Amino acid sequence: MTDTVVFPQDRTCPYQPAPGYPPLAEQRPLAQVALYDGRRVWAVTSRDLTRRLLADRRISSDRTNPEWPMMFPSIAAAVSDAQQKVMKIVTALVGVDGPVHQARRKMLIPNFTIRRINALRPMIQEIVDQQLARMIDNGAPADLIPAFAAPVPVTVLYRLMGIPDADHRSFERLSHQLAAGPNANEAYDELMAYMSGLIAEKRRNPGDGVLDDLLTKPGATGDVEHEELVSTLVLQVAGGHGTTGTMISLGLFTLLQHPEQLAELRADLSLMPTAVDELLRFVSIPDGVTRLATDDIEVEGTTIRKGDGVFFITSVINRDADVHDAPNSLGLRSSSARDHVTFGFGAHQCLGQSLARVTMEIALGTLLQRLPDLRLAVAAAEVPFNPTAGFEVITELPVTW
Template sequence: MVEPTASPTTTYPKARTCPFSVAPEYSRLRAEEPIAKVSMLGGNSAWLVTRHDLVRQVLGDTRLSSDRRRPGFPRFTVNQQNVFQDLPPSMIGMDPPEHTAARRAVLGEFTVRRIEALRPRIQQIVDDRIDEVLAGPRPVDLVAALSLPVPSLVICELLGVPYDDHEFFQQRSSRLVHRSTPFDERVRAVRELRSYLDDLVAAKERELPDDLLGRLARKQLESGGIDHPALVSAAFLLLVAGHETTANMISLGTLALLENPEQRAAIVADPAKTLPAVEELLRYFSIVEGATSRVALEDVEIGGVLVRAGEGVMALVSAANRDPEAFDRPDELDVDRKARHHVAFGFGPHQCLGQNLARMELQVVFDTLFRRLPDLRLAVPVEEVPVKSEATVFGLYELPVTWGEERTCE
């Protein structure tokens, strides 16, 4: 066993230099120092784990806590631990047994069977948005026209949130996932979102409608009483996570398929290939990093390195999903790859609750978009597409596209 390094060897995070690749430093670390001490942007230090097998080990180890309020938790921003300090933890920040109970309470809402029942409505939402795209001017920003509204509409309907309020939560969740957001703005965004959801959940508890929050409230009532703070925390996580991640994957996946026309043609010719293509796109981009951070509750050995109790650990899924020991030619996009063992949705007890919903949304979007706009193309050079290099959820700010006879931006 190797004793811990006395001081950090590099800083974290590193910006992506290209939407199609991870930061070069992460590839170097995975090859030379797969568990390395790094300095965090928020002021403390943590262990960065980059190898696929070690990332799975970290994410499956209950000796590593997800509680963001603990002092040693990796800090992506200054005062990060103070943002949620006085608020009940959401599911993503819980440990067993609280996490086990909270996850079990909502797991039934995200089974393959229940999500499959949503397919006709998701298809209608996607078709309606593409109808508007086709009826409008060219070029169009596909982020604003498709990527953001589709998952927003889906999660609003699922939770029973009025879609007229979508700009309110989109703006605030966007502030939360940008590392450059000042501390006071971050706190204000959290409190405004929770205040909104507090009122919404209270209404669900009174009316018990047949939507996700209403069903959860009814289930709690039948079990002996409603836990209002727990419902608000669940709503907060599902609302923010339910649209931010999928929206960015729609944009990035579309960009990748536009830049790889032969792979786009493969899924158009055979829609059975779309779901495997979705898995490959999830692996290829691996847009979420902060959700897989932990802090050691006791001394833990990871990859032959001793991590002391109280030290932070980050399982870097973007590096793990480009590990050549786990994936052949990992830096290539291959829609025929069998990539189901990727860790883009995490691994272990905290594996993404909404992954079945995300997969279906992406499948429906890509099948429908490229069927209805077979000559869709970028309206600007790919290097001019603006990327969210400073966000904890990677994505695109805009995706200018056009189709038909026009070939340049007006």
């Protein structure tokens, strides 16, 4: 155990773990860290133990539990009505356990299978082509995030879910206000009203999106109540694209800082599927996955007690030397590239991971193919980034070509 490592810590490089985390890697598979208030919690640092514990029913995702560990004082403080509303949406799927979670997840699983997502490749390619054409027409230099990385996954997800094209901008605006803005209350009410109205319309006139399938196929929504259905769908549509956009921008930035690997990928785009997973592993956007022990758990000669907070520190786990031959290097041909936990594991593993992978493959592959001279328009040290609530985010990515 260690008395010195505080969690979470800011990174000093967008694709490297925080510099204070090496002691955690040395203590695999389990360490103790201190939160902002001094509370000691467990830090899981090995891939194998992570998979074991995330599949254990005694490891809970229930954020309504009063013992739930908070990473930041701003989250632990008395929350506003708007923040409570946001939390209600967030917990609609990822913050519940057991039969409730299973019912909501079961409702969505058929719509995110690898087969269905692969069938969307032509549509995703069309969206990528259109967005890239706009960026090129507007001329260099450009900020890749608003010009390409952010709008591509937004449009892909909205089309998949069945949000009418005419509503994309207003829905995105409300989603942003809900997450961060003084009008979060109003945004919540508008989003819920919009989704309720869209559900009613699609029941009358169904199309071919995920929402349409859920609302028209007998038994598709199971025993999920109307309010639960609305909250779950708002979560999927409003929150299911941000990390993909971040990975497109962070993935490109990382490749630009590794010119040999970038040249290798440009020369052989068939490496892209492995490269995407290696970038997901190497960058590790989420710094940690939070859970709570609901019973004593004996692991590796140690007891995680009931009520203990448990953090799965992704940026350390994804560089487990027992799994990866060169854990701190970017290897686009790595046979262990997919052995990461960036999408979680077990019952709460990310439903949209196949969509994220395919979107990244097509977006990054098209960028590298169509813009062979794509490069940063500023020095790498001038690219601004910040960790936001445990997620690594580049805020601007100036590029030229």
